[in-house]
Amino acid sequence: MTTISRSRMTVRATVFAAIAALALSACASDDAAEETTAAAEPTSDHVHEVTFDEAWVKVVDEGMTAAFGELHNGTHEEIVFVSASTPVSSMVELHETTMDDGGDMMMSAKEGGFAVGEGETLTLEPGGNHIMLMDVTEPIEAGDVVTLTLTFESGDTLDVEAVAKEFSGANEEYSGDDEMSHDHGDSMDEDHSTDHSTGTDH
Amino acid sequence: MTESEHPQAPGTSRRRLLFGGAAVGLGAVAGVAADRTLASGTEAESSPPPPERDVTGLNGAREVEFYGAHQAGIATSVCAHATYVAIDFHDDVDRDALRRLMQLVTDDAARLTEGDGALADTEPELAVVPASLTVTFGFGPGFIERAGASVPSWMGPIPGFDIDALEDAWSDGDFLILVSSDDPVTNAHAVRMLLKDTRAFGTVRWRQDGFRRAYGSEVSGTTMRNLFGQIDGTTNPEPGTVDFDHVVWRTSGWAAGGTTLAIRRIRMDLDTWDEVDPTGRSFSVGRDITSGAPLTGSKEADVPDFEATTPSGLTVISPVSHIARSRPEASEEVIFRRGYNYDVPPHDGTVSESGLIFASFQADVSRQFVPIQKRLAEADLLNTWTTPIGSAVFAISPGCKPGEYVGQALLG
Numbered sequence: 230m231t232t233i234s235r236s237r238m239t240v241r242a243t244v245f246a247a248i249a250a251l252a253l254s255a256c257a258s259d260d261a262a263e264e265t266t267a268a269a270e271p272t273s274d275h276v277h278e279v280t281f282d283e284a285w286v287k288v289v290d291e292g293m294t295a296a297f298g299e300l301h302n303g304t305h306e307e308i309v310f311v312s313a314s315t316p317v318s319s320m321v322e323l324h325e326t327t328m329d330d331g332g333d334m335m336m337s338a339k340e341g342g343f344a345v346g347e348g349e350t351l352t353l354e355p356g357g358n359h360i361m362l363m364d365v366t367e368p369i370e371a372g373d374v375v376t377l378t379l380t381f382e383s384g385d386t387l388d389v390e391a392v393a394k395e396f397s398g399a400n401e402e403y404s405g406d407d408e409m410s411h412d413h414g415d416s417m418d419e420d421h422s423t424d425h426s427t428g429t430d431h
Numbered sequence: 432m433t434e435s436e437h438p439q440a441p442g443t444s445r446r447r448l449l450f451g452g453a454a455v456g457l458g459a460v461a462g463v464a465a466d467r468t469l470a471s472g473t474e475a476e477s478s479p480p481p482p483e484r485d486v487t488g489l490n491g492a493r494e495v496e497f498y499g500a501h502q503a504g505i506a507t508s509v510c511a512h513a514t515y516v517a518i519d520f521h522d523d524v525d526r527d528a529l530r531r532l533m534q535l536v537t538d539d540a541a542r543l544t545e546g547d548g549a550l551a552d553t554e555p556e557l558a559v560v561p562a563s564l565t566v567t568f569g570f571g572p573g574f575i576e577r578a579g580a581s582v583p584s585w586m587g588p589i590p591g592f593d594i595d596a597l598e599d600a601w602s603d604g605d606f607l608i609l610v611s612s613d614d615p616v617t618n619a620h621a622v623r624m625l626l627k628d629t630r631a632f633g634t635v636r637w638r639q640d641g642f643r644r645a646y647g648s649e650v651s652g653t654t655m656r657n658l659f660g661q662i663d664g665t666t667n668p669e670p671g672t673v674d675f676d677h678v679v680w681r682t683s684g685w686a687a688g689g690t691t692l693a694i695r696r697i698r699m700d701l702d703t704w705d706e707v708d709p710t711g712r713s714f715s716v717g718r719d720i721t722s723g724a725p726l727t728g729s730k731e732a733d734v735p736d737f738e739a740t741t742p743s744g745l746t747v748i749s750p751v752s753h754i755a756r757s758r759p760e761a762s763e764e765v766i767f768r769r770g771y772n773y774d775v776p777p778h779d780g781t782v783s784e785s786g787l788i789f790a791s792f793q794a795d796v797s798r799q800f801v802p803i804q805k806r807l808a809e810a811d812l813l814n815t816w817t818t819p820i821g822s823a824v825f826a827i828s829p830g831c832k833p834g835e836y837v838g839q840a841l842l843g
Contacts, residue, residue, distance in 0.1 A: 283550060285550050285551050287551075288631070297551075370528075370531065370631065371531060371532075371535060371628065371631035371632070372528075372530075372531025372532060372534055372535045372631075373531065392534070392535070392538070392550065394535070394550060394551040394628065395628065395630060395631050396551050398553065
């Protein structure tokens with residue numbers, strides 16, 4: 230309980246859209262509330278922002294969970310989302326989910342991170358790409374707000390506030406431990422080492 | 432897996448289904464052809480025209496603003512469907528947990544009422560038809576105590592009355608979620624989404640589903656009829672008027688801009704009501720059962736004359752009729768009613784289990800609602816056919832602005 234409040238304490242209680250804005254170029258603005266209008270007004274100062282909306286994290290007692298949301302690149306150049314960190318998990322990986330030759334969905338660390346082109350949006354969602362929190366030690370309870378720091382290849386960072394929600398799905402990534410260890414054990418180990426090389430542990 | 436174990440069974444039933452379907456289809460086509468032959472005598476061979484799409488009065492896209500000084504679902508237009516869900520909190524729910532809960536459900540409600548899926552919504556497809564969806568949150572005594580405040584005297588409690596046959600299954604509760612819209616699919620989805628985000632904090636104590644006439648069946652704002660056929664809700668304060676504001680909204684404290692909601696589940700015995708002729712029904716109510724006009728008038732809006740007498744010297748409107756007993760004796764005894772019908776599966780060999788989800792908003796339950804209910808419990812001809820089986824009171828906190836959450840004045 231007390232441990233969890235640390236993540237909530239850092240957060241304005243009312244921020245739920247978890248809209249965070251990062252200026253990658255000169256046109257900086259912190260006015261997150263107006264972010265949604267940016268796309269419709271290309272002349273606005275907000276157009277050159279990278280934003281992360283709809284952020285949420287799955288409630289968990291301990292161990293592994295995942296964070297989701299929409300990363301939008303409003304800048305004029307490609308960005309590469311290379312790693313994430315959070316106070317609630319010492320190890321965080323960026324995962325992609327792909328279909329293997331047998332038609333099974335499998336997850337693996339995204340080597341080199343996610344490149345997001347100009348104007349594009351990277352959707353992180355259950356069953357798809359996601360931010361994997363590998364080592365949660367204190368319960369993340371419904372309604373908690375977890376802070377994630379996203380790091381880009383350029384060295385820029387973006388702080389995101391993700392609200393915790395109970396969610397029955399999104400189990401394929403980490404509930405099939407047996408299958409994983411049997412079928413993909415080796416690749417899992419590789420994933421972890423890959424993750425370190427992409428600099429997750431900031 | 433089942434198929435490999437029982438290779439015959441699924442195939443057999445599938446064939447049977449297909450055959451059955453085909454037979455019904457043939458029958459239907461033959462029927463249509465015969466009708467058309469009779470009608471025109473010349474178009475028997477042509478296929479029936481595609482059904483005409485009715486696009487008049489489409490209302491699925493209608494939205495009711497979630498944010499505002501008051502919560503939606505009180506002064507906003509009454510919708511066709513309402514679901515009331517009361518939650519009992521888990522023992523460990525404290526003020527901090529309440530804050531988390533209200534942030535979660537406020538966010539859900541704001542998104543859903545705009546026709547968007549909630550965050551982590553597994554069926555966002557169902558959210559795209561808001562159909563005037565509103566979500567209203569109420570705080571029972573258990574909520575307020577856990578928030579660290581004392582339960583105010585203006586939210587009751589409603590005392591027990593001799594006419595009551597209250598059941599726990601329809602009474603009390605720590606937290607109320609009231610979902611209302613003109614589309615039952617929209618309601619079902621919103622209720623489930625909100626309850627999924629409430630599950631970590633408590634369990635469903637009771638749920639009451641109510642309905643009025645469907646959107647578009649009548650001009651909106653028409654006073655509803657309950658399942659007695661009685662026009663129910665005449666003389667309600669009109670939202671948007673000074674009167675309404677005075678009756679409904681609290682003006683100070685954490686609930687300023689909020690109100691209270693009294694919910695009474697009134698079982699109506701339609702079988703014994705069947706035995707009463709129209710004259711007896713009108714006499715019991717004090718109004719003409721068909722028009723809703725007081726027995727001393729000709730229109731629903733006419734003011735009843737409780738002094739008018741018949742040639743034999745009795746008052747035209749019986750002193751124990753419903754409207755005679757429910758009229759205010761003191762000026763503050765006015766409430767805003769927003770009830771719904773219920774009609775659920777019957778039991779014990781009967782054909783009906785029906786009634787009214789009586790719901791009234793008033794700034795002060797104790798001063799405005801309780802005196803009226805007390806008089807009705809003492810004498811009201813309608814009591815012959817009605818029985819209160821549920822009772823609950825919730826404080827309704829004010830609304831909120833974007834970036835805030837409902838209940839922030841109490842929890843913030």
